[in-house]
Amino acid sequence: MTGGKRNREIRCARVQLKARGIFLIKHKIYVRHHSKINFEDRLRVSLIKGCVRTVLGFEGVDMPCEVSVLITDDASIRAINFEFRGIDEPTDVLSFPMLVFSPPGWADPGSNAVDLETGLTALGEIVLSAERVRVQALEYNQSVERETAYLTVHSGLHLLGYDHLDEAGEKMQMRLREKQIMRELGF
16 A cells, blocks of 8 residues: 555544544654664654554543654664563563553543643653564565554553453453554554
8 A cells, every 4th residue: 555545544534533522632742763773764753643643532532641652673672671571582562651540541640640841641652663563564464554553553552551461351452442443544
């Protein structure tokens, strides 16, 4: 699928969500590429931002939030994975939620979670390996855009308390949400 067609699909998904009153909240999504990422290996920032906004909209996040996304390489994500999880290998994506939601999904965390200077609630950080995205896209016979979208949606749900550690309820609930959101994004 061409980039132009994909952009139209994403805009269409945004319009559909906005029509349902979901996209009225102004979120701040920061995306940056680590300096080690070559220009040709960079992931599409607009796609990542759109995916995060779609997750927040689907989950009914009704206050302005802040999410940071770092796009890095396998060596850097491996170091982060080891530092925070004790696993000495690269991974595709890591999520670092700032808040705890139980059960999963959006629940107003209260005024204590709002940064008084920005008026935003910091949800957390997503770290994506551009190398893993490309390798997995080839492995799963899909586009880099689709793999980028899936991992961003997956990680965004983690920021809102979703998990997949148990093989039954939680994992099924998270996979269902991923499918719904990916469908809305046109994938």
